[in-house]
Amino acid sequence: MEVNCETIKHLAKLSNFSLSDKETESLTGDLKNIINYISELDKLDTDGIEPTYQVFEMENVWRDDEIIKQDADREQLLALTKEEKDHQIKVPKVL
Amino acid sequence: MKYYPTIGIECHVQLSTKTKLFSEVDNDARGKEPNSCVSPVCYALPGMLPRLNGEAIKFAIRAGKAMNCEINASSRFDRKHYFYPDSPKGYQITQFYHPIIGAGYVELPSGTKIRIEHAHLEGDAGKLTHFDNYSLVDLNRVDTPLIEIVSMPDIHSAKDAHDYCKELWRLMRFAKVTYGDLYNGNMRFDVNVSIAPEGSDKLGTRAEVKNLNSFRSVERAVEYEIARQTKILEAGEKVVQETRGWSDATGKTTGQRSKEEAKDYRYMPEPDIPPINLSRQFINDEAAKLPMMPSDYREKFNGKIPTDILEILLDYPELMEKLNGIDEKHITIISNLFTSVLLAEEKSAEYLNDLPDVKKLSDLAEMNEKKELSSTATKEVFLRLFDPQMKGRDTKAIAKELGLIQENDLGALEAIVDAVLAKPETKKAQDDFRNGEEKVIGFLVGQVMKESKGKANPSAVQQILRDKLK
Numbered sequence: 001m002e003v004n005c006e007t008i009k010h011l012a013k014l015s016n017f018s019l020s021d022k023e024t025e026s027l028t029g030d031l032k033n034i035i036n037y038i039s040e041l042d043k044l045d046t047d048g049i050e051p052t053y054q055v056f057e058m059e060n061v062w063r064d065d066e067i068i069k070q071d072a073d074r075e076q077l078l079a080l081t082k083e084e085k086d087h088q089i090k091v092p093k094v095l
Numbered sequence: 096m097k098y099y100p101t102i103g104i105e106c107h108v109q110l111s112t113k114t115k116l117f118s119e120v121d122n123d124a125r126g127k128e129p130n131s132c133v134s135p136v137c138y139a140l141p142g143m144l145p146r147l148n149g150e151a152i153k154f155a156i157r158a159g160k161a162m163n164c165e166i167n168a169s170s171r172f173d174r175k176h177y178f179y180p181d182s183p184k185g186y187q188i189t190q191f192y193h194p195i196i197g198a199g200y201v202e203l204p205s206g207t208k209i210r211i212e213h214a215h216l217e218g219d220a221g222k223l224t225h226f227d228n229y230s231l232v233d234l235n236r237v238d239t240p241l242i243e244i245v246s247m248p249d250i251h252s253a254k255d256a257h258d259y260c261k262e263l264w265r266l267m268r269f270a271k272v273t274y275g276d277l278y279n280g281n282m283r284f285d286v287n288v289s290i291a292p293e294g295s296d297k298l299g300t301r302a303e304v305k306n307l308n309s310f311r312s313v314e315r316a317v318e319y320e321i322a323r324q325t326k327i328l329e330a331g332e333k334v335v336q337e338t339r340g341w342s343d344a345t346g347k348t349t350g351q352r353s354k355e356e357a358k359d360y361r362y363m364p365e366p367d368i369p370p371i372n373l374s375r376q377f378i379n380d381e382a383a384k385l386p387m388m389p390s391d392y393r394e395k396f397n398g399k400i401p402t403d404i405l406e407i408l409l410d411y412p413e414l415m416e417k418l419n420g421i422d423e424k425h426i427t428i429i430s431n432l433f434t435s436v437l438l439a440e441e442k443s444a445e446y447l448n449d450l451p452d453v454k455k456l457s458d459l460a461e462m463n464e465k466k467e468l469s470s471t472a473t474k475e476v477f478l479r480l481f482d483p484q485m486k487g488r489d490t491k492a493i494a495k496e497l498g499l500i501q502e503n504d505l506g507a508l509e510a511i512v513d514a515v516l517a518k519p520e521t522k523k524a525q526d527d528f529r530n531g532e533e534k535v536i537g538f539l540v541g542q543v544m545k546e547s548k549g550k551a552n553p554s555a556v557q558q559i560l561r562d563k564l565k
Contacts, residue, residue: 014359015185016178051192051364053171058369065112065150068119070134077138078130087129088231091180094223 001039003032098290098328100321101298102250104259104313105285107241108267109219110154111274116218116240117145117188117368124235125279137237139183145367151240152371154272155195155216156381158242161270161388162211162263164199166378170216172365180232181220189217189243191362195371196242201266202390203258204406210247217241242272248287248298253321257314260284264310265389269412283308288320290328299324300334304341304348316341319348386412387419399423400430407434411447420453425460432459432477440478451480458490462500466507472499505559508543508551512559515542528564536560 008027012019019027074087083090115122118136136143159166173191194215200208218238224231244263250256264282268275275281289301302324304316319341324334339348387395389409396405396418408414408430421429437443459480463473476494479485485493494500515521521542524535536557543556 010359014176014178014361053364053366054369056369059372061369062147062149062152062371063119065114065148066119067114067121070118070120072135074128074131074133077133077135080138080140085229085231087131088224088233089130089180091230091232093225093228094180094230 001035003035004028007031096329097293098299098321098325099293099295100251100288100290100317101248101301102252102256102289102317103248103287104246104250104256105287106244106246106260106263107219107283107285108158108244108263108273109281110151110158110240110242110272112148112150112154112240114148114150115238116148116151116216117238118143119146122239124239125274125276127235129231129233129235132235133237137183137234139185145188145238147368148240151216152195152373153381154240155214155242156373156378157270157385158244158267158272159196159199159214160382160385161266161272162196162199162201162214162244164211164214165197166373166382167193167195167197168373168375168378169193169370170195170373171370172216172368173362174365175360175362177360179220180230181223181237183221183234183237187217187220188238188365188368190215193370196244201246201259201262203255203262204393204402205255205258207255207258209249209255209259212245212247214242214244217243253314253317256286256317257310260313261310262389265409265412269388269415270385271412277308277310280308284313286313286316286320288317288324289334290321290324299328300336302334302337302339302348304339305351307341309343312341312343315343315346316348319346323348386416389415392419395419396426396430399426404430404434407437411437411444413450414447417450417453417456421460422457425457425464428460428463428473429456432474435474436478446481449481455480455490462490462494466510467500468494469499469506472497475499505555508547508555509559511547511551512543512556512563515539515546516563518542525564 005024005028008019008024008031012024078084078087078089081089110116110122112122114120115132115134115137118134120134120137121127121132124132134143136145156166170190171193172188174186175189175191176186178185194213196211196214198213199211201211202208217240219236219241221232221234221237224233246259250259260282264275264277267273267282273281284307286304286307287301288304289299291297291299302320304320307313307316320339327334335350338351340351341348392409392415393405400408408418414433418426418430418433436446440446459468459473459476462468462476463470468476472494475497476490476499479493479497480490488496491500516525521539524538527535528539539560540553540556543560544551544553
């Protein structure tokens with residue numbers, strides 16, 4: 001897989017990060033190294049092997065459909081946001 | 096040139112579980128304050144672990160069975176990444192590779208079958224409200240369980256698109272998996288429309304109209320798209336593949352100039368939710384809980400309730416359940432009474448909030464059939480059955496209190512007269528009267544009075560007898 005500055009810019013855009021040129025450049029180098037290292041795995045023949053969803057072989061972990069009082073209430077959660085208005089989270093215009 | 100439309104529909108259904116899909120917080124935000132039905136999981140606070148709601152799995156099995164679908168024993172969750180303020184996680188937990196509901200079909204009232212490609216479980220996103228220079232986010236809807244139902248491109252007209260959406264709505268409500276409140280977005284439709292020259296084996300380029308929330312807008316949007324695309328092709332131009340928005344007010348779809356870059360959701364297995372592996376037994380147990388579906392009722396009431404009336408009643412699952420308990424011989428009159436209320440009464444749906452019990456309805460039908468109540472009186476008593484003040488009383492008591500029992504009514508008397516005339520011991524008197532023996536009328540009136548236990552009006556009886564013996 002080829003990694004270049006465009007890859008990093010694309011990923012940054014998808015994640016809504018703004019990166020300086022310098023950061024873009026250094027991240028490109030980092031990601032190249034990481035991909036290179038992971039690419040070792042390409043040498044393995046994985047035909048017909050299912051993707052790993054669970055490493056501990058757990059399955060069917062679910063709970064009952066009963067409401068439990070939450071540890072954090074509305075005000076506490078809203079207090080974590082940058083800005084609130086009328087009990088809602090205020091964000092820059094998105095449409 | 097004639098063009099042939101091809102339509103596929105994706106439908107999101109909000110499940111009416113008590114709690115959300117991934118945390119134990121209230122899932123019913125109707126009439127509640129913004130951001131009051133949220134948990135740290137909905138906020139995606141660091142380290143929060145989603146905990147899957149087992150009931151949603153059961154709901155999905157029922158929903159799938161309602162659409163004649165295979166239920167996949169093995170299903171999994173994946174992350175679909177995107178950045179938008181409606182999703183604090185930065186991704187949606189969905190089932191991209193291994194959905195719980197496999198292939199099936201929905202049969203429209205017309206008999207047309209629309210195949211279901213698959214349906215999957217996923218969490219809903221939050222709700223955005225846009226203002227001039229900012230937007231507000233309400234996370235009440237985050238992680239409400241959804242099933243997304245994906246149809247095959249088997250729909251070829253605006254009417255079938257409408258009927259398919261409506262039938263899905265019915266199926267999901269009969270299966271009791273959703274409140275089915277369209278106005279509040281409990282079911283939302285994305286419609287893919289393309290047209291191709293008639294006879295062509297290739298599909299045209301499609302446009303997707305997103306986020307429709309009524310059957311009527313689905314129908315209108317499809318009609319509009321067919322006309323729009325026909326015009327483009329006839330002008331020798333090309334349809335652009337794009338997402339379009341619909342406006343009920345203008346009756347038009349408009350291109351949503353979303354960035355043209357290809358979608359890149361970077362799907363990956365959801366590591367926080369272990370795979371689901373269901374036993375046959377588990378699936379069958381849940382499937383067995385599926386109540387009667389519209390198609391079952393169509394079969395059951397075929398020939399007993401006229402199709403057009405049945406299709407009105409089929410919008411009301413609780414009513415159909417009630418009718419299912421009514422004796423077959425009363426079904427015509429009872430279904431007609433409900434239909435007349437639904438079509439004529441103001442706020443008719445409110446009548447269905449608290450349905451009278453089967454016994455009261457059957458008694459009413461019986462009184463009507465015995466002509467104790469005229470048809471007008473039957474309707475009046477029927478409406479009173481919904482009256483909270485009449486709650487504790489049985490049908491007969493209500494009819495009596497309203498003075499509607501028609502012992503003096505000509506219809507009721509006629510029935511008694513007919514019964515008396517059918518008796519062999521009155522045969523001679525009837526013949527004598529026809530031969531001019533005027534005085535035997537007194538004997539016959541007497542017989543009718545006896546039969547009515549003295550309740551009949553003698554002069555009315557004499558009049559009826561004279562008419563019958565002409």
